[in-house]
Amino acid sequence: MRILLHELKRRRVFRVAGIYGVVAWVLAEVADVVFPALQLPEWTVTFVIALLILGFPVAMIFAWVFDIGPGGIERTEPLKDRAKGIPRLERFAYLGLLAVAMGALAYFLFPRSMLPGSGDAGVVRDSIAVLPFANLSQDPDNDYFSDGMSEELLNLLARVPELRVASRTSSFAYKGRNVDVREVARQLGVDTVLEGSVRRSGDRVRITAQLIDAETGYHLWSSTYDRELQDIFAVQDEISGEIVRALKVTLGTQEEGPVIARTAPPTENLEAYQIYLQARHQWKRRGEKALERSVDLFRQALELDPEFARAYSGLAAAYVVLPGYAQEDPEPYFTKAKEAAQQALSRDANLAEAHAVLAEIAVSEQRWTDAEAGFFFATSLDPNDPTSHQWYSLLLRRTGRLEKALEEAQIALEVDPASPIVNLNMAHVYSLLGYDEKALDFQKAAMDLGFESAEGGDLVSNMMVLRSGDESRLRDLLREAQGPDGEALMSEELIEAIIRTGEDPAAWAEVDTLLSRDAPGVPEAEWFEFNLLAGRPEKAMEIALEYPDDIETDFFWLPEAAGFRRLPDFAVLVEKLGLLEYWKQYGWPDDCRPMGDSLQCGFATLTAAR
Numbered sequence: 001m002r003i004l005l006h007e008l009k010r011r012r013v014f015r016v017a018g019i020y021g022v023v024a025w026v027l028a029e030v031a032d033v034v035f036p037a038l039q040l041p042e043w044t045v046t047f048v049i050a051l052l053i054l055g056f057p058v059a060m061i062f063a064w065v066f067d068i069g070p071g072g073i074e075r076t077e078p079l080k081d082r083a084k085g086i087p088r089l090e091r092f093a094y095l096g097l098l099a100v101a102m103g104a105l106a107y108f109l110f111p112r113s114m115l116p117g118s119g120d121a122g123v124v125r126d127s128i129a130v131l132p133f134a135n136l137s138q139d140p141d142n143d144y145f146s147d148g149m150s151e152e153l154l155n156l157l158a159r160v161p162e163l164r165v166a167s168r169t170s171s172f173a174y175k176g177r178n179v180d181v182r183e184v185a186r187q188l189g190v191d192t193v194l195e196g197s198v199r200r201s202g203d204r205v206r207i208t209a210q211l212i213d214a215e216t217g218y219h220l221w222s223s224t225y226d227r228e229l230q231d232i233f234a235v236q237d238e239i240s241g242e243i244v245r246a247l248k249v250t251l252g253t254q255e256e257g258p259v260i261a262r263t264a265p266p267t268e269n270l271e272a273y274q275i276y277l278q279a280r281h282q283w284k285r286r287g288e289k290a291l292e293r294s295v296d297l298f299r300q301a302l303e304l305d306p307e308f309a310r311a312y313s314g315l316a317a318a319y320v321v322l323p324g325y326a327q328e329d330p331e332p333y334f335t336k337a338k339e340a341a342q343q344a345l346s347r348d349a350n351l352a353e354a355h356a357v358l359a360e361i362a363v364s365e366q367r368w369t370d371a372e373a374g375f376f377f378a379t380s381l382d383p384n385d386p387t388s389h390q391w392y393s394l395l396l397r398r399t400g401r402l403e404k405a406l407e408e409a410q411i412a413l414e415v416d417p418a419s420p421i422v423n424l425n426m427a428h429v430y431s432l433l434g435y436d437e438k439a440l441d442f443q444k445a446a447m448d449l450g451f452e453s454a455e456g457g458d459l460v461s462n463m464m465v466l467r468s469g470d471e472s473r474l475r476d477l478l479r480e481a482q483g484p485d486g487e488a489l490m491s492e493e494l495i496e497a498i499i500r501t502g503e504d505p506a507a508w509a510e511v512d513t514l515l516s517r518d519a520p521g522v523p524e525a526e527w528f529e530f531n532l533l534a535g536r537p538e539k540a541m542e543i544a545l546e547y548p549d550d551i552e553t554d555f556f557w558l559p560e561a562a563g564f565r566r567l568p569d570f571a572v573l574v575e576k577l578g579l580l581e582y583w584k585q586y587g588w589p590d591d592c593r594p595m596g597d598s599l600q601c602g603f604a605t606l607t608a609a610r
Helices: 002-010 013-037 043-065 088-109 140-157 168-172 181-188 229-247 270-285 288-304 309-326 330-347 352-364 368-381 386-398 402-415 420-433 436-448 454-468 471-480 492-500 507-518 524-533 537-546 553-557 559-566 569-576 579-586
Strands: 066-069 072-075 127-130 192-201 204-213 219-228 592-595 598-601
Touching (some): 013 043, 043 088, 127 181, 140 168, 140 192, 140 229, 140 270, 181 192, 204 229, 219 229, 229 270, 270 288, 288 309, 309 330, 309 352, 352 368, 352 386, 368 386, 386 553, 420 436, 420 454, 420 553, 436 454, 454 471, 471 492, 492 507, 524 537, 524 553, 524 559, 537 559, 537 569, 553 559, 559 569, 569 579, 569 598, 579 592, 579 598
Parallel strands (some): 127 192
Antiparallel strands (some): 192 204, 204 219, 592 598
16 A cells, blocks of 8 residues: 555656646636526536546546656656556555545535535524626616516515515615625625526526525525516516525425415516516615606506506505605695505505505504504514514604614614614614614714715704703704705804803793794794703693694603603693503503503603713
8 A cells, every 4th residue: 555655646646636626626616606697507517517526537547647747748657666567456445545536526516505415404594685686688777677586586585484584775785796695694694695697688588596505605506597578477486485495494384385375476467567666676766856757657557557556555655755855745645655555455455565654654644553553564464674663663752662662673673784764763762762872873874874864864963962061062053953945043142042041041031032033934843852952841842732743752752851741731742642542552651651541751761861
């Protein structure tokens, strides 16, 4: 055996084996990454790896027989004392070493999912992020179609109870970015990542999908589908089913039957479906123009298919958020949103989005019990929808159930950590609870993620200024206050009078006089909030009782508002707002207790401002 090893070294077999192994590994990795992107069938990767493995013994035979010397390729001469050849036993040993080396090479070259016994028995991967599929079509305007394909798969997978699916906002934040999938999985907190591509040509479409293990970076499953465009829904069902099987998710107790049951395609009209995808694409862009365009497209889809429930739901969602961007009276939009949502639910009662839209409208109309019921349906039908949890958190904030509001906000954050609005909601909840540092951290996260609304984004900072007692910062804040026309709301005389109230409470009389004379345009809601934070609960209550529909009930629950909640008129105010019946049915605020048919609040300041 020692002589055999000496011969292997002399003939440089070990050296050739090492070089061959490295080159083969590089070629296999290139094929595994590049071939799917080139839309080559999955078997081509296996074919390349098989060729590399079969080529290994050939290379070893050539390494034994030949050598590269000064004169080029030459036959290796045997040692003089071994001219009769190698004994049979050592030949078998050489063949055994060759077989072991081939096995090792196969192990390192084949993706783990393709090796026997690679099923990872006992390993349950129960979370996934669906990255936006790459648009490989010649027309870049087909982005809406590849994005829609990704979202349809995401929605289907979200229906699996055992599977946690990263939200669309978080997943699509990586669109166009060259980020390692393992890093994506780490940031989103998932076990697996689905990525792929779509190439559309006329009425045909080629879809490539690959499921990647976040821990190893290896493919768990991949496949390519060449189909007619009219078969797009069947392909979506097929891909989602294959993914769930690859993840080994246990669905109830049934071993047979479809993994994901979709009762019917969303529409039988393919043109309506494509327009619907374009509408969704515009809706997610937000902004006044994009939302108005989405409304037009949703309506076009409905003209082609008047029974398209999801188009009605999308139209409702567009109408309900549009007034916030158009800065117009929300009532006409809410009326249209309500009509569209009702049309959607009359066709498909299980559309979570439509329930959430109706619940959000109910909040704006102070129909608290209807809103609670609507959010219950929405979050039950689609637990992975961050918008439903976020909007529900807003309801709970306004009704004083702050701890529950924080729970719902945290659920939305877990599902959609890359959403600016979800992070901002976390900031607002913590600000209401008095945790200023945590609130500031989440506000910064929202800004870093692209939130642009100055009003919503500055709320936390403004609260901290008002709480700080810093006269210089307060003066700057009051000077920045502007009316709808962009003009300053307060005169310098009024601002200085407000500053003086910190040391001289009698200065409030001058403030009230100047306010009515110089700043009649200050909104009642803002003046209510200022008085509340300035320690004038009686004045804040006077404004609230006069303008109950114009104030934000969130501010009732600030730590600084404990005195406001203890006022006898507080029970009158909340009954006027319809909150009393809501609390009796769904639970009391964190700082209130029932007293007969009324309530008593202000037992604690909820938490001290931090």
